[in-house]
Amino acid sequence: MKPNEEVMEILEAFDLTGSYRAAARLARCDPKTVARYVALRDVGQELHATARNSITVSYLDKIEELVERSKGDVRADVVHDKLTAMGYEGSERTTRRAVATAKEAYERGHRRIFRPWVPEPGLWFQWDWGQGPSIWGRDTQLWCAWLAWSRFRVIIPTWDKTLPTVIACIDETLRAFGGVPTYALTDNEKTVTSTHICRIAVRHPDIVAASRHYGMVIHTCIPADPQSKGGVEATVRIAKADLVPTNANLLDSYDSFAELAVACRDTMDRFNSREHRETRRVPNDAIKDERARLHPVTDEPHTLAFGTTRTVDRDATIRYGSARYSVPHTLVGERLWVRVAGDELVVVDASPRGAREVARHALTTPGNPRIEPSHYPERTTDPLNPRPRPQTEDERAFIAIGEGAHQWLVEAAATGAQRIRTKMARAVELAALLGDGVVDRALGLAAASARFDFGDLESIVDHLSRQPGGPNQQVHADMAQNLSHGTRSWEGFGR
Numbered sequence: 001m002k003p004n005e006e007v008m009e010i011l012e013a014f015d016l017t018g019s020y021r022a023a024a025r026l027a028r029c030d031p032k033t034v035a036r037y038v039a040l041r042d043v044g045q046e047l048h049a050t051a052r053n054s055i056t057v058s059y060l061d062k063i064e065e066l067v068e069r070s071k072g073d074v075r076a077d078v079v080h081d082k083l084t085a086m087g088y089e090g091s092e093r094t095t096r097r098a099v100a101t102a103k104e105a106y107e108r109g110h111r112r113i114f115r116p117w118v119p120e121p122g123l124w125f126q127w128d129w130g131q132g133p134s135i136w137g138r139d140t141q142l143w144c145a146w147l148a149w150s151r152f153r154v155i156i157p158t159w160d161k162t163l164p165t166v167i168a169c170i171d172e173t174l175r176a177f178g179g180v181p182t183y184a185l186t187d188n189e190k191t192v193t194s195t196h197i198c199r200i201a202v203r204h205p206d207i208v209a210a211s212r213h214y215g216m217v218i219h220t221c222i223p224a225d226p227q228s229k230g231g232v233e234a235t236v237r238i239a240k241a242d243l244v245p246t247n248a249n250l251l252d253s254y255d256s257f258a259e260l261a262v263a264c265r266d267t268m269d270r271f272n273s274r275e276h277r278e279t280r281r282v283p284n285d286a287i288k289d290e291r292a293r294l295h296p297v298t299d300e301p302h303t304l305a306f307g308t309t310r311t312v313d314r315d316a317t318i319r320y321g322s323a324r325y326s327v328p329h330t331l332v333g334e335r336l337w338v339r340v341a342g343d344e345l346v347v348v349d350a351s352p353r354g355a356r357e358v359a360r361h362a363l364t365t366p367g368n369p370r371i372e373p374s375h376y377p378e379r380t381t382d383p384l385n386p387r388p389r390p391q392t393e394d395e396r397a398f399i400a401i402g403e404g405a406h407q408w409l410v411e412a413a414a415t416g417a418q419r420i421r422t423k424m425a426r427a428v429e430l431a432a433l434l435g436d437g438v439v440d441r442a443l444g445l446a447a448a449s450a451r452f453d454f455g456d457l458e459s460i461v462d463h464l465s466r467q468p469g470g471p472n473q474q475v476h477a478d479m480a481q482n483l484s485h486g487t488r489s490w491e492g493f494g495r
Contacts, residue, residue, distance in 0.1 A: 010034050011041060055090035056098045059083050063095075067102040072110070076100070119148035122293025126185045127173065129161055130236040133244045135254050142243065142264070143169040144235040147177055150286035151276045155239050155264045157257065162309060163191040167210045171297075174214060177287070179294020184211070184218045190335075193220050215295055242267050309335050316375055320345055324369035325361045329376050345370075386410060398424040401431050402440030407447040417452040430461060438464055 010033065013023035020031040020038075027034065056063070062083065066074050080088075080095040088095075125147045132140035143156040154173045158165050166189075174180050186192055193201040201220045211218045243263055245251035254260045272283040279286065310318040316329040320338050327336065327347055336358065337348045347359040361370040388409050390396040398405055405427065412420050431439040442460040446452065451460070 007037055010037050014038055055088070055094060059086070059088055060098065060102075062086070063098050063102050064105075067099065067106050072103050072106045074099070120293075121149040121290040122179070122181055122295075124148040124183050124185060125173070125177065125181045127169070128187055128233065128236050129189070130240045131244070132157055132240075133254055133260065135257055135260065140257070140260060142236070142239055143173075144239050145169075145173045146235045147181070147283075147287065147290065150281075150283050150290045151279060152177065152283040152287040152290075153235050153239075153268055153271045155235075155243075155268045157260045157264050159257075161189065161191065163204070163206055164309075166191045166207070170210065170214070174216075174297050177294065178291045178297075180214050180216050180297055181294055182217065184216055186218065186220055188220045192218065214298060238271070239264075239267060308338060310338050311335050317369065317371075318347065321363075322366040323364045324371075325359065325364075326369070326371045326375045327359045331358065394421070394425060394428070397428045401427065401436050401443065404440040404442070404444030404447065408443040408452075411447040411450065412452045415450060415452060419454075423452070423454070423457065427457060430457070434461065434465070 006027070006029075010023060010027045010029060013026040014020070014034055017023050017026065020034045023034045024031040063079060066079050066082065076096040076099040077092065079099050080092045083090075083095060125145060127143065127145040130142040130144055132142040134140070138159070141158045141161050143154075143158055145154040145156075146152070154176045156169050156172060158169065170184075188196075188201060190204070192204055192207050194204050195202045203218070207218060241249060243251075243260070245253055254263070272287075275282055276286075310320060312318055312327055312331045312334050314332060316332055317324040317326050318336060318338065319325075325345055325347065331349060334349065338345060345361045345363055346357060347361075349358045359372065359375070361372075364370050388395075388399050388406055390399045398409070408427075409420070409424070412423075417423075427439055427443060438461060439457075442457055442464055445460050446457055451457075
């Protein structure tokens with residue numbers, strides 16, 4: 001795109017000479033450039049509007065469609081390959097320009113607009129997790145909290161992110177704040193949000209009990225939307241940059257968890273004792289003013305009453321003390337709470353519907369599992385009574401004929417019949433011509449009489465079709481026309 005002065009010189013030269021070539025020599029440019037700007041002026045378009053290349057004009061709709069479908073992420077070389085397959089003869093450079101223009105237009109129409117958040121003192125605090133350094137081969141987690149108005153930060157190292165750990169970190173954070181704010185905002189971890197219904201977060205009952213204990217309402221951000229809690233995201237980022245050993249910070253590895261805890265306290269003190277870039281205040285000074293708007297922290301921390309957590313394995317068992325105990329199979333993959341009551345192990349499910357006892361076993365030793373048969377469903381497969389389970393479209397079409405098809409397949413397989421798939425395909429063809437009813441009945445008769453050779457099914461279908469009442473007419477033997485010998489001659493036997 002040329003500067004305004006050059007464009008005016010081009011148009012002035014054309015008005016003076018009336019020739020594209022003469023104007024190009026005066027303006028020191030290409031005659032096509034003169035022609036393009038003159039054409040734009042003649043139709044009343046902006047002189048700085050990008051001229052559409054005649055090669056891509058007929059493909060612009062397809063380019064815009066691909067950009068729209070990919071939400072602006074499609075690569076120009078991919079678009080070029082698709083257009084080339086449609087007969088496009090332009091260069092890849094031309095395609096890249098057209099795709100860049102289409103992406104720019106897409107971004108203008110889909111750009112997210114952020115509204116500045118003006119926090120109030122004593123209203124919000126946020127927390128999130130960051131991956132901490134590895135200590136002796138075991139990963140750690142960094143709890144990062146942020147008081148929104150004063151920008152006061154708290155960093156706590158932990159071994160895990162379980163619910164008891166979350167509640168312990170909340171308690172320690174609130175005591176570091178010197179009070180309890182009205183709201184807390186965090187991510188949709190399973191320790192906080194059990195599930196989503198219509199995009200409404202369903203809170204974990206234990207986290208609700210903890211928030212009630214401290215007099216604070218816990219909210220969660222929109223799933224997969226870190227911008228909605230950007231303050232704590234920044235805290236996580238700078239904490240990881242200062243605490244996790246990388247090539248950028250040249251930190252040494254930690255020899256113990258206590259050493260990591262000391263490093264976290266030093267980092268937290270450094271963050272809170274320097275002036276914040278946004279507020280131009282030191283967080284240690286700002287929090288003194290904010291504490292006047294915070295609620296008092298309870299003297300006693302919240303405690304969990306359900307014991308320790310265990311995850312249900314795929315075989316519907318949990319492990320406690322290296323021994324296995326069964327639980328209802330519907331809880332596979334769930335996290336349950338276990339505790340020892342006397343000589344029994346009590347298993348509790350703390351679901352969103354409330355806590356309920358799901359199993360109770362006598363304590364056992366490793367290698368001697370406690371398995372309750374009622375915790376498992378009835379067997380769905382029986383070697384003595386197999387049920388066909390089709391895997392392909394041809395198998396599904398045959399089984400869909402009816403119960404007779406089921407019986408025929410089971411009996412044919414048991415007798416070792418040959419070329420069963422070919423005979424199944426023939427049955428599907430007959431069903432398409434004559435209907436499923438007659439073919440299903442013929443398959444049932446063939447199974448009952450062990451007739452699995454080629455032509456047997458067709459013969460039975462033909463016989464059923466020739467009956468006076470049609471293929472569904474039942475035939476009953478007439479004893480008056482029976483030619484078999486009777487038993488009258490045996491009446492006097494043994495007298």
